[in-house]
Amino acid sequence: MRLQGKVALVTGSGRGIGQAIAVRLAREGARVAVEDRSDNAAAEETLAEVRDAGGDGCVIAGDISTPEVDRDVVAQAVATLGRLDVLVNNAGIEKRADFLDVTEGDFDAVLGVNLRGAFFATQAFARHVRDRDGGGAVVNVSSVHEELPFPHFASYAASKGAVKMLMRNLAIELAPLGIRVNNVAPGAVKTPINAALLSNKAELDALLANIPLRRLGRPEDVANAVAFLASEEAAYVTGTTLFVDGGLLWNYSEQ
Numbered sequence: 001m002r003l004q005g006k007v008a009l010v011t012g013s014g015r016g017i018g019q020a021i022a023v024r025l026a027r028e029g030a031r032v033a034v035e036d037r038s039d040n041a042a043a044e045e046t047l048a049e050v051r052d053a054g055g056d057g058c059v060i061a062g063d064i065s066t067p068e069v070d071r072d073v074v075a076q077a078v079a080t081l082g083r084l085d086v087l088v089n090n091a092g093i094e095k096r097a098d099f100l101d102v103t104e105g106d107f108d109a110v111l112g113v114n115l116r117g118a119f120f121a122t123q124a125f126a127r128h129v130r131d132r133d134g135g136g137a138v139v140n141v142s143s144v145h146e147e148l149p150f151p152h153f154a155s156y157a158a159s160k161g162a163v164k165m166l167m168r169n170l171a172i173e174l175a176p177l178g179i180r181v182n183n184v185a186p187g188a189v190k191t192p193i194n195a196a197l198l199s200n201k202a203e204l205d206a207l208l209a210n211i212p213l214r215r216l217g218r219p220e221d222v223a224n225a226v227a228f229l230a231s232e233e234a235a236y237v238t239g240t241t242l243f244v245d246g247g248l249l250w251n252y253s254e255q
């Protein structure tokens with residue numbers, strides 16, 4: 001088991017990719033703080049799956065777009081589980097709108113969770129690591145859209161591009177604390193975030209035609225990559241993005 005004795009905090013792990021990550025890390029021996037916006041049944045279900053996987057942990061509720069909440073979430077995880085070794089900044093939202101119609105409220109909501117949340121959760125985590133014996137790993141769940149334009153999702157693409165540079169910056173700045181920082185960039189994964197698209201057959205078929213491996217990603221595909229980057233097997237990996245996208249990002253062919 002690659003994370004025996006480690007403690008991980010996974011934001012947005014009440015469902016979707018975050019839930020799969022929490023369970024995967026537990027299977028590797030980690031104890032997991034299951035963070036979600038509210039202390040809901042889904043988060044409790046994730047914790048139950050973490051326990052079934054042989055791990056243990058707790059549920060922590062909080063809207064991570066607020067920096068005080070980030071500090072409180074990290075403090076609660078440390079108080080309950082003793083320490084933190086791994087932070088997975090997974091929580092993310094998207095709002096579809098033509099650029100001309102994007103509201104300030106939607107922009108703030110998307111940047112608040114996707115960027116400000118990752119930023120200040122990482123700051124709180126890094127302060128904790130500084131105050132103990134050093135060493136740790138941060139994995140951000142970004143997106144192919146940290147590189148790839150995403151028309152009608154300008155705020156989302158901007159937030160993911162920002163998380164790419166945040167990751168690169170912190171890989172350097174936090175290296176003296178022994179903290180590695182990397183991104184996992186999923187492509188099209190079947191989760192609640194894209195339920196509307198996936199329920200439309202014509203749009204789904206068009207999407208699949210764009211994916212060289214011709215299938216959607218599974219949350220577990222992403223969780224496997226996170227487990228690797230969180231573990232000692234990735235001890236020399238920092239400042240990089242691992243794409244888990246079935247080839248979507250660099251897909252190009254003529255005729």
Ligand code: BGC
Pocket residue numbers: 094142143144145186187188189193194197
């Ligand atoms: C988005 C999905 C989208 C996928 C592929 C993800 O980051 O959240 O809505 O389907 O990228 O474009």
